[in-house]
Amino acid sequence: MTRPSPFSVRGRHALLIIKDERDSSIVRRQFGRLGMSVSEADPEQLTAPETPVDVIVLDADSIPIKSVPALTCDLPVIALIGTETPSRLKWLLDLQPASFLIKPLRSAGLYTALVVAFDCAQRRSEEAAHIERLETRIRSRRLVVAAVLQLMRGHGLSEEDAFALLRQTAMRHRTTIEQLSVEMITLGGMPNRSSRTA
Amino acid sequence: MTKPSIPVGLVFSRSGPYAMMGREMEKSALMAVDEVNQSEEFDFTFTPRLRDPGGIVAAYHTACDDLIREQQIDHIVGCYTSASRKQVIPIVERTERLLWHPARYEGFESSDNVIYVGAAPNHTVVPLVRHMLEHIAGEVFCAGSNYVWTWETNRVLREIVTSAGGRILAERLLELGETAVDHIVREIVERKPPAVFNTLVGESSYAFMRALHQASRSAGLSIPVLSCSLCEPELKLIGSSAAVGCITSSAYFESIETPENRAFVARWKSRHGAGGHVSVDGQSTYVCIMLLARAIRRAGSSDVTAVRRAAANHRYDSPQGPVWVDPDNNHCFLTPRLARSVPGCRFRIFWEAHAPERPDPYLSNLDLASIGMKLDAKGDAVAKRPTHLRVVK
Numbered sequence: 137m138t139r140p141s142p143f144s145v146r147g148r149h150a151l152l153i154i155k156d157e158r159d160s161s162i163v164r165r166q167f168g169r170l171g172m173s174v175s176e177a178d179p180e181q182l183t184a185p186e187t188p189v190d191v192i193v194l195d196a197d198s199i200p201i202k203s204v205p206a207l208t209c210d211l212p213v214i215a216l217i218g219t220e221t222p223s224r225l226k227w228l229l230d231l232q233p234a235s236f237l238i239k240p241l242r243s244a245g246l247y248t249a250l251v252v253a254f255d256c257a258q259r260r261s262e263e264a265a266h267i268e269r270l271e272t273r274i275r276s277r278r279l280v281v282a283a284v285l286q287l288m289r290g291h292g293l294s295e296e297d298a299f300a301l302l303r304q305t306a307m308r309h310r311t312t313i314e315q316l317s318v319e320m321i322t323l324g325g326m327p328n329r330s331s332r333t334a
Numbered sequence: 335m336t337k338p339s340i341p342v343g344l345v346f347s348r349s350g351p352y353a354m355m356g357r358e359m360e361k362s363a364l365m366a367v368d369e370v371n372q373s374e375e376f377d378f379t380f381t382p383r384l385r386d387p388g389g390i391v392a393a394y395h396t397a398c399d400d401l402i403r404e405q406q407i408d409h410i411v412g413c414y415t416s417a418s419r420k421q422v423i424p425i426v427e428r429t430e431r432l433l434w435h436p437a438r439y440e441g442f443e444s445s446d447n448v449i450y451v452g453a454a455p456n457h458t459v460v461p462l463v464r465h466m467l468e469h470i471a472g473e474v475f476c477a478g479s480n481y482v483w484t485w486e487t488n489r490v491l492r493e494i495v496t497s498a499g500g501r502i503l504a505e506r507l508l509e510l511g512e513t514a515v516d517h518i519v520r521e522i523v524e525r526k527p528p529a530v531f532n533t534l535v536g537e538s539s540y541a542f543m544r545a546l547h548q549a550s551r552s553a554g555l556s557i558p559v560l561s562c563s564l565c566e567p568e569l570k571l572i573g574s575s576a577a578v579g580c581i582t583s584s585a586y587f588e589s590i591e592t593p594e595n596r597a598f599v600a601r602w603k604s605r606h607g608a609g610g611h612v613s614v615d616g617q618s619t620y621v622c623i624m625l626l627a628r629a630i631r632r633a634g635s636s637d638v639t640a641v642r643r644a645a646a647n648h649r650y651d652s653p654q655g656p657v658w659v660d661p662d663n664n665h666c667f668l669t670p671r672l673a674r675s676v677p678g679c680r681f682r683i684f685w686e687a688h689a690p691e692r693p694d695p696y697l698s699n700l701d702l703a704s705i706g707m708k709l710d711a712k713g714d715a716v717a718k719r720p721t722h723l724r725v726v727k
Binding site for chain 1: 423427442443444445446662663695696698699
């Protein structure tokens, strides 16, 4: 799947958590121009949205600081900021806003905030996936060592040759070194997957 | 009985780097003001308050600040470049006034305090690229001035062309006002692209058109040039033969064959001389004044909120055809047209939309899937939409 362009916002859905009618009407109008749909939530009674949401626009001033953020979600958040006190900003940082705008709102700036938010969300999810892959590899390190040792003992290979064989076999089987190592240890030897080898 | 007078700010750069366009726009604005003042259809007159920012960006802010605070003006007609408009927007927004903006621009803006009378990108670049892909080529060489209009126009061009399976062969940029164009012309003659997309402005564009014409002729080449900004007075500046054959996209050409336009051109020439030519921006400035006058008449006052409401969806049969303001984004419904420049500093229109097209400043309704290459036997790249490319909407 190719990554969606952060510049194309048409068809995306925004959840607005904004108390002020003037601000929310500016956001609704501008998002309408951009071809986005919008639903609204009451800042004081936050519930999980019913329709799939792509971005949340949150008026940071409208939610009591002490309230537990019900928004610990993976969605990008655009924060609307009025009060710039450190106490308010600290609460905001916990939400990890993908972008922000200063109130009072104008139509200018909202498209930029969306593009930055979508790009930021995209990068975050790519980074998370990358980290996940790296962590899996670290977790399987012991298994890879065990598989290399098995090959060294079983075939009388050097460590270097054993690892090269493991890597080549993994490539031939179109799997990862880590996955092949798991299979080897389970089977006690190289898996027989001749049907898939070239 | 004397009619009440309403002051209107006219902010055009009669001096400075784009003075030619500024003067054209001011001339047409004053002509419209005179027509309103002499017309019995209006029970008020306009008093123009002229300001010349000299093409200096900061001077636009000073001029408008003075018009609004000292002269108590509600409506300003003016600006040409995006940089000048962005200077004026904060002050008209803060003081709740209206800027009537005549020039086409690159889009991605929608201020409540601007009425955008010039074309939006869906009126200009989109039909031009569509025509290029369907009838000329899928590969194009871009030459442009290094500023926001070129950057954004080329981005849209690239998005449409690559989605249709075509290719941007090169993108060469010159600083504004630069006239040393030989290296670009040389590259074009060497590479022989099937089309050249010209987003150069002013003197850079004229120098480029002349040099490319000469170089192509001596090399025996005929490369189509496409533009979405060239206008009649510029054809004259480029010079007779070099200005011929350029395919141009615009909402207005002097050669539009309607009673409204023929009468408008005749009035314009009797006022400014038969040797001159009406430009798209001049005509659009005239339309700005007329839309403003009609909205004030309809609102019964020059109050900004009332005028904005009265202007919305109110059709005016202008020289360029029916025009009205879309209240969703304050831009205008306009009729896109394509034309080819011919001898005599004229354009021959070969395509126009069958009805005025809704303005789409954010190109949020651009349907890339509907634009593809349909080249006939002589074109070598025929309707190949690569399946691995996602359609960006």
